[in-house]
Amino acid sequence: EPEVTQTPSHQVTQMGQEVILRCVPISNHLYFYWYRQILGQKVEFLVSFYNNEISEKSEIFDDQFSVERPDGSNFTLKIRSTKLEDSAMYFCASKKRDPPLSGNTIYFGEGSWLTVV
């Protein structure tokens, strides 16, 4: 079964450093997402990306965050200057189509665990 892959699986970084989390969505998918989950809390939406631009973002996704699809396969999340409260599991996700068309299931990657110290 095709899957969303993420790297790194775990990263420790110092406060103030830049971090790039990488994702390879499923190959024929067109919609891409980042979610995060702080330990012990719920999964939260960060941003959605379609047709090479951000389609929606949450209040969490401030100027410190950016996303990019630098080539045909990768989808990255950059945090410019990390804070302690950015420590979380970051999930990349993708889907093929919008409802009501079939193929609109969102598939999640295994996550990148970011620890800011």
Place this chain on the structure above:
Amino acid sequence: RKEVEQDPGPFNVPEGATVAFNCTYSNSASQSFFWYRQDCRKEPKLLMSVYSSGNEDGRFTAQLNRASQYISLLIRDSKLSDSATYLCVVRNTDKLIFGTGTRLQVFP
């Protein structure tokens, strides 16, 4: 009011038991509804979509009541492997809104 509200549990049940989880959501314009399963420190995995007519997948039955903004999940004949956190999820525009999850522990 939280967008998606669930009882955090934990629900501790013996193998073979039937267990039910409930969830309420606040946005009446929510478009789609799901139950996801999440194992410890893993990604959420889609368990099933939820429809107004109710739907069943093996031992799992989901119901949606749009008027009450209420979603349920029933698990029959619980297995040890059902132990996980069950996430109630709604879709608004193009984003998924997650509940905090209900923890299920099935014991022998």
